[in-house]
Amino acid sequence: MTAALLTCSLTWPRPPLAATPREADIAKAAAQRISFSGPQTRALWQPRLERLGEVALAIELEMVRRKRIPAAVLWTGHDGIGALTERARSIGLDAKPIKASLGYAADWPLEASIDDPKRLLDYAFLIGAAPLDASIAEPAADGLEQAAIRFGYPPCCAKSWADYLRQGGSDPLARLLARGHKTAVPAYVALAVLGLGPIRHGPCAADCSATRDQSRAFLNLGRELGFAEEMSWLDEIADWPVVASLVNGIAEVTTAAFRCTWLSDEDTSPRHGTAATRPAKRVGAAAATVKSADSADILTELGVGFEAAGFENPFAMRSRFSTVVWEQTAALRRAASAVHVGCGDGLLLELISQTKPRLRLYGTEQDAAAAGASRRRLGASLPVLSGPSIEALAALSRLAPDGIDLAFVDPERLDCREALAAVRAIARSVIVIGTDRSLHRHKDMDTLAVTMGLALLPGRAGRVSAALSAPSGRPH
Amino acid sequence: MTVEVRPLGDKCNIKCRYCYQEGIRTAGNVPTRYDLDAIIATLDKLAEPFSLFGGEIMLTRRSDLERLMQLGFDRYGGVGMQTNGTLIEERDIELFRKYHVRIGISIDGPGPLNDARWAGNLPATRRATARIEAAIETLCREGMPPNVIVTLNRMNAAPDRLNVLCAWIGFLGGIGVRKLRLHLLEQDETEAGEGLALTAQENLVALRRLKRFEQELPSVQFDIFAEMAAMLGGDDAQTSCVFHACDPYATRAVVGVESDGRLGNCGRTNKDGVTHMRAGREAFERQLSLYRTPQADGGCQGCRFFLACKGNCPGTAIGGDWRMRSIDCPVWFGLFEDIETELLANGETAISRSERRSDLEAKMIAAWSIGDNPTLHSLIKQAGTP
Numbered sequence: 001m002t003a004a005l006l007t008c009s010l011t012w013p014r015p016p017l018a019a020t021p022r023e024a025d026i027a028k029a030a031a032q033r034i035s036f037s038g039p040q041t042r043a044l045w046q047p048r049l050e051r052l053g054e055v056a057l058a059i060e061l062e063m064v065r066r067k068r069i070p071a072a073v074l075w076t077g078h079d080g081i082g083a084l085t086e087r088a089r090s091i092g093l094d095a096k097p098i099k100a101s102l103g104y105a106a107d108w109p110l111e112a113s114i115d116d117p118k119r120l121l122d123y124a125f126l127i128g129a130a131p132l133d134a135s136i137a138e139p140a141a142d143g144l145e146q147a148a149i150r151f152g153y154p155p156c157c158a159k160s161w162a163d164y165l166r167q168g169g170s171d172p173l174a175r176l177l178a179r180g181h182k183t184a185v186p187a188y189v190a191l192a193v194l195g196l197g198p199i200r201h202g203p204c205a206a207d208c209s210a211t212r213d214q215s216r217a218f219l220n221l222g223r224e225l226g227f228a229e230e231m232s233w234l235d236e237i238a239d240w241p242v243v244a245s246l247v248n249g250i251a252e253v254t255t256a257a258f259r260c261t262w263l264s265d266e267d268t269s270p271r272h273g274t275a276a277t278r279p280a281k282r283v284g285a286a287a288a289t290v291k292s293a294d295s296a297d298i299l300t301e302l303g304v305g306f307e308a309a310g311f312e313n314p315f316a317m318r319s320r321f322s323t324v325v326w327e328q329t330a331a332l333r334r335a336a337s338a339v340h341v342g343c344g345d346g347l348l349l350e351l352i353s354q355t356k357p358r359l360r361l362y363g364t365e366q367d368a369a370a371a372g373a374s375r376r377r378l379g380a381s382l383p384v385l386s387g388p389s390i391e392a393l394a395a396l397s398r399l400a401p402d403g404i405d406l407a408f409v410d411p412e413r414l415d416c417r418e419a420l421a422a423v424r425a426i427a428r429s430v431i432v433i434g435t436d437r438s439l440h441r442h443k444d445m446d447t448l449a450v451t452m453g454l455a456l457l458p459g460r461a462g463r464v465s466a467a468l469s470a471p472s473g474r475p476h
Numbered sequence: 477m478t479v480e481v482r483p484l485g486d487k488c489n490i491k492c493r494y495c496y497q498e499g500i501r502t503a504g505n506v507p508t509r510y511d512l513d514a515i516i517a518t519l520d521k522l523a524e525p526f527s528l529f530g531g532e533i534m535l536t537r538r539s540d541l542e543r544l545m546q547l548g549f550d551r552y553g554g555v556g557m558q559t560n561g562t563l564i565e566e567r568d569i570e571l572f573r574k575y576h577v578r579i580g581i582s583i584d585g586p587g588p589l590n591d592a593r594w595a596g597n598l599p600a601t602r603r604a605t606a607r608i609e610a611a612i613e614t615l616c617r618e619g620m621p622p623n624v625i626v627t628l629n630r631m632n633a634a635p636d637r638l639n640v641l642c643a644w645i646g647f648l649g650g651i652g653v654r655k656l657r658l659h660l661l662e663q664d665e666t667e668a669g670e671g672l673a674l675t676a677q678e679n680l681v682a683l684r685r686l687k688r689f690e691q692e693l694p695s696v697q698f699d700i701f702a703e704m705a706a707m708l709g710g711d712d713a714q715t716s717c718v719f720h721a722c723d724p725y726a727t728r729a730v731v732g733v734e735s736d737g738r739l740g741n742c743g744r745t746n747k748d749g750v751t752h753m754r755a756g757r758e759a760f761e762r763q764l765s766l767y768r769t770p771q772a773d774g775g776c777q778g779c780r781f782f783l784a785c786k787g788n789c790p791g792t793a794i795g796g797d798w799r800m801r802s803i804d805c806p807v808w809f810g811l812f813e814d815i816e817t818e819l820l821a822n823g824e825t826a827i828s829r830s831e832r833r834s835d836l837e838a839k840m841i842a843a844w845s846i847g848d849n850p851t852l853h854s855l856i857k858q859a860g861t862p
């Protein structure tokens with residue numbers, strides 16, 4: 001921010017003002033709460049808004065100098081008083097303090113302290129031709145309308161603003177929004193809260209034609225004073241689509257470039273303003289909605305037969321098989337076919353098929369009930385061969401005469417020593433799975449292999465699975 | 477303050493049906509590129525420990541991710557990382573160890589219990605879930621147990637699934653998970669997400685069950701209950717952002733460092749598809765307004781838990797409008813009541829029942845009106861015992 005804006009800000013609206021505004025000034029509150037929609041918009045509009053603030057101040061002071069309005073009201077921090085007074089004097093005007101209010105803690109100078117409260121305050125100054133009468137900014141209730149007219153309000157706006165002040169209001173935009181105006185609030189009205197023009201008074205309605213005329217007069221004066229570029233920015237802003245709303249006394253104005261908010265007038269009804277535009281909800285991504293099964297189905301889906309498979313609970317079995325698939329991702333990527341020897345209820349095969357749907361998969365299972373569960377899980381197209389391991393493996397070699405790329409096996413579940421040799425005869429690569437039972441007993445895959453007389457592929461043991469090295473003629 | 481580094485903004489490889497970032501993705505406001513030098517320059521300026529965040533952070537090029545991890549390790553001895561876990565690979569485990577990465581993984585349960593975290597179709601969803609389960613087990617086996625975030629919804633915490641969820645959490649405790657954060661589903665993000673939310677009553681039942689379960693399961697801590705008790709006790713030093721008068725225009729607890737290095741707000745506040753930048757000034761309009769707005773109008777007027785709860789997270793506000801209190805109010809209120817009863821039964825104090833409550837509220841309101849946000853603890857200290 002430039003020094004000029006940091007040290008003083010023009011009020012919005014022009015006087016007459018509420019006796020006790022909630023914030024030092026609506027324009028200051030709104031300007032400090034601008035949140036840009038992105039870095040590009042900020043890079044473009046932040047300096048423009050700052051410049052427009054300076055220009056609005058210059059135009060307002062010129063209006064005072066030309067006696068079109070009796071005075072301007074500015075807020076400044078304690079440290080800005082000197083510069084403000086100096087500036088007023090340089091154009092033949094006087095500056096008179098009319099009000100003080102506790103500023104924002106974040107704006108307090110570092111060295112300010114509670115023992116020196118004057119530096120914690122913001123000060124409102126009236127700037128006009130001497131002698132200045134402070135009461136022109138806050139006249140008695142019966143003089144409000146005339147005061148508003150003197151400050152440039154069109155008669156319709158002067159009357160409605162005076163009525164609103166008498167009801168205890170202080171924020172003209174909140175008043176428009178609280179009325180639930182059917183007409184959307186145009187940008188040049190909504191963004192007047194920032195104190196940048198082209199509307200400097202509190203309009204009586206969003207579509208007030210006299211207000212529109214006032215706005216043109218402001219732009220014309222700006223151009224006359226040499227601010228053609230700045231006035232073109234205001235023209236641009238006037239066409240922006242805006243969303244303005246008031247909810248529980250908080251106003252918010254949103255444009256494509258930024259949004260801003262401020263604590264506004266209290267209101268009794270909770271929600272006013274043009275409806276917020278939220279993007280349409282994302283539809284259809286989950287059109288095939290998953291039905292919520294009951295808990296018995298869920299337990300079946302999670303995995304049954306975990307004890308027989310060597311696990312402490314169904315979660316351990318699912319987690320372990322998921323980890324086996326994760327560890328063997330590369331091997332599965334290379335394979336065209338796989339078998340799970342002793343496949344239980346088929347969970348590992350299901351997880352493999354979800355990872356690589358085009359893999360040709362087979363299962364073998366001695367236990368008839370588990371084999372049935374496996375068929376139910378995997379569907380009829382995936383062969384699950386039941387019976388003792390050797391017989392099932394023999395059947396498998398007839399079904400896949402060219403052999404199988406990958407076999408997953410828990411050696412502890414094989415019912416005879418010959419079964420592992422049979423697996424190795426069929427499969428080009430054998431992956432040993434560590435279950436809870438085997439890992440509790442053997443601690444890790446290397447120890448498990450050594451204890452069972454198996455040779456693992458060097459340097460390739462996973463945490464819960466490992467590939468056997470190719471047979472070397474030595475019986476396992 | 478949590479600094480969340482988001483090189484790819486809200487870009488994610490899965491599309492959870494309830495994700496609060498769906499608004500941004502729907503609006504197409506997801507960056508495709510990032511400027512790592514600008515991100516690091518911003519981190520230099522902030523000079524705060526940070527977390528790697530998304531969207532899905534693991535979509536970031538590994539060499540760049542490693543640079544960020546190394547930066548966190550060199551400066552702060554480690555770095556946090558929040559991930560959906562589906563893209564973790566074997567080679568990442570070593571990176572995590574080398575740079576002391578503290579992992580947080582979001583998963584709602586095993587297999588079908590995680591179906592709300594939708595990956596496009598059912599097999600893809602289950603495949604993603606299996607990869608998350610594998611990542612958790614692997615990290616635990618490697619001695620780096622992740623923190624787990626569970627969002628309660630109909631797929632994992634409906635009355636007939638709650639026991640399964642508890643048993644699974646017990647299993648996680650058994651393999652080494654120590655911290656579990658419970659989230660309530662944000663109700664309004666996607667049409668597909670509709671029907672996934674539990675009712676307030678169901679949420680409350682689920683949370684009460686989990687609270688009892690926490691006591692049976694000493695190895696796992698759900699931070700939410702301890703935090704609520706701490707808030708009622710007036711100790712807000714360690715509690716999370718939802719209890720700290722969050723300003724959605726300048727979320728103090730969470731600062732996002734976006735793809736181009738700019739500072740963003742917590743993504744939960746983005747309801748219109750735009751990641752707005754931080755406002756120049758933090759302010760507390762929301763809390764000031766909620767305090768004086770009747771509950772019938774979406775405020776918190778008269779609620780004895782206001783000092784602790786403050787209307788909760790603006791990202792969960794009624795109707796997606798941050799000016800309203802949290803839509804989960806009945807759940808928070810019910811839990812605060814339970815915890816208040818327990819505290820009083822144990823002879824402890826609860827600010828909700830303190831004689832000083834209105835005095836403390838007045839002090840807090842006065843502070844907020846000049847843009848200050850003191851801790852509850854500091855106000856209580858000033859005022860003497862509650």
Ligand code: SF4
Pocket residue numbers: 717718719722723724727728729730742743744745788789790791792
């Ligand atoms: S919006 Fe909610 S989640 Fe984000 S920082 Fe604020 S309180 Fe926390």
Ligand code: SF4
Pocket residue numbers: 771775776777779780781782785786787788801802804805806808809
């Ligand atoms: S419990 Fe409800 S009413 Fe009370 S402070 Fe929290 S959100 Fe507001």
